[in-house]
Amino acid sequence: MKKVNYRNLPLKLSFLLLVLTLTFSTSIYSQEGGDVMAGESLFKANCAACHKLDKKATGPALRGVADKYEKEWLYAWIKDSQGLIKSGDSKANELFAANNNSVMTSFPQLSDADIDNILTYTSQPKPEPKMKALPITGGGSNDSGASNAIVLAALVLVFLLLVIMLYLVNKTLTGIAKANGVLVEKEKKMPIWKVFAKNQFLMLVSTIFLLLAGAYFVFGYLSQIGVDQGYAPVQPIHYSHKIHAGDNQIDCNYCHSSARKSKTSGIPSLNVCMNCHKNISEYAGEEDLEKGYTTDFYNKEIAKLYDAVGWDVDNQSYTGEEKPVKWVRIHNLPDFAYFNHSQHVTVAGVDCQKCHGPVEEMEIMEQFAPLTMGWCIDCHRETNVNLKDNEYYEKIHAELSKKFGVEQLTAAQMGGLECGKCHY
Structure with missing residues (x-):
């Protein structure tokens, strides 16, 4: 060896x-x-x-x-x-x-x-x-189907319980009728609705209850008019706040620059979009195949932007042929309600997410808050006035804090509940 x-x-x-x-x-x-x-x-x-x-x-x-x-x-x-x-x-x-x-x-x-x-x-x-992985459509659990089955089973169970209870009650009444003989038979001859109609007290109480219940439900239904919480319309060009404000951490005020100086936040012009998309013509982020948000989908939306501004990708120049984009407005306050973005964003230092929700997580922008009068009033009652590096409120805060006997004033104590502040 x-x-x-x-x-x-x-x-x-x-x-x-x-x-x-x-x-x-x-x-x-x-x-x-x-x-x-x-x-x-x-x-x-x-x-x-x-x-x-x-x-x-x-x-x-x-x-x-x-x-x-x-x-x-x-x-x-x-x-x-x-x-x-x-x-x-x-x-x-x-x-x-x-x-x-x-x-x-x-x-x-x-x-x-x-x-x-x-x-x-x-x-x-x-x-x-790269080869795109196809979404798996079979073999997995279906949460929606499971929840529907549970609800259906619960309804069937309740129905069976009602049938059993009716059977038992009917059997009990029949036994009582047989035991009492003729007396019960005479009482059964008068229908229950006649007995109820002859009792004036029950009729009065029932009428008042029905009127109050009807008024409650009608008022609740009419109160929903103009409240578009959750409204998420389809826009002519898909814009993902999740990609721009979330993944790329673009400041809201970069696109909505007028929110710092004006009453309205404004709709960004397409020139603002082209500041970046002049050199970004292809999507390079993650895909959501289940919802259809693929690279091809985003690239087609960028192509819509180029078509709207008249940008020739091959020659890297503007053709001059512009097409207006008809954006669908999402947040819309009534004309009799006054709201100033600059007062909240610049003076008060309120974050955009306070009213608009986690926009950095929204693929499709939607109305997060109800934007009702009660919602605004509750916010004014709960929100303290920010005095850090804010000379605008120093003098009036010092005087009103003594009046109310508090160290930190809320927007309501500062006059935020006066009718003329919002309805002028």
């Missing part, structure tokens, strides 16, 4: 580790030594605002750009594109004209090694499209 030599085992393991390291490095570094990961970081920090890898944006698509131009020329172009154009370089002028004479930002701070890393990243092959 041959004896195994363990002396060279550490050396062999070290050699194997070196081979694995070199193999792994080939996936990170190109043949010329560029770092893909560093290149991706530099690309996102410097280039992604105007360029995409596989689609034209403000500038051309950059995947495979290292194969189209010489490296020394790319160094000069990236570091000082306008200088190269003014020098009369034919490639530079041709590229400048092909992209609507859009001036490219110069990056003299990038070294040749940085540019090599960026070019290595843009030279990576296009990834294969």
Whole structure:
């Protein structure tokens, strides 16, 4: 039997580790030594605002750009594109004209090694499209079906109990009738409704009860008119507050900028949308296949935005053909009720979620609060006036707090329940 030599085992393991390291490095570094990961970081920090890898944006698509131009020329172009154009370089002028004479930002701070890393990243092959998983429709539990079965079973049980009770009562009355003989038979000859009609007290009490109950239900029904809590209409262009305010944490006041200075929050113009979507033409977030919110769905909605503003994606320019978007209003106060957004948002410092609910979780925007008079009054009674860095209320707060004998005034104590505040 041959004896195994363990002396060279550490050396062999070290050699194997070196081979694995070199193999792994080939996936990170190109043949010329560029770092893909560093290149991706530099690309996102410097280039992604105007360029995409596989689609034209403000500038051309950059995947495979290292194969189209010489490296020394790319160094000069990236570091000082306008200088190269003014020098009369034919490639530079041709590229400048092909992209609507859009001036490219110069990056003299990038070294040749940085540019090599960026070019290595843009030279990576296009990834294969991911296969979409189909939602599982069978084999799972159905909560709605289970709850319906429980309700149905409960109703059947109640019905059976009523049948049994009626049977027992009828049997008992029949036994009593047989025991009392003729006396019971005579009493049974008069229907119960006649007995009830002859009793004037019961008739009076029943009439009053029916009138009060009818008035209660009619008043409750009429009180629902104009209360649209939960109203979530379908908009001409789908806008997800969950993606914008939730996933991307965009401040509400960025789009609804007039809420800080005006009575109304305003509907953002499509130009505000294009501040971001000029360079964001494709959705790159998570999908909800069960509800139909897929990448294709969101991309089609972005295409609707481009069609409305007249944005030509291929030429990265406006065509001038605009189409008005007929947004459906969700929150609508009656004309006789006054509400000022700036007083609540800027002066009082009230969060948007106080009235509009967790908008950062809403895929489809809906009316969260009832927006009734009672709801507003309750809020004024419960909400203390915010005095931190708020000189607007300092003097009146000092005087009224002595009057009411409290340290912290509510909006109601500040005059928030006066009729003229909301009804002018």
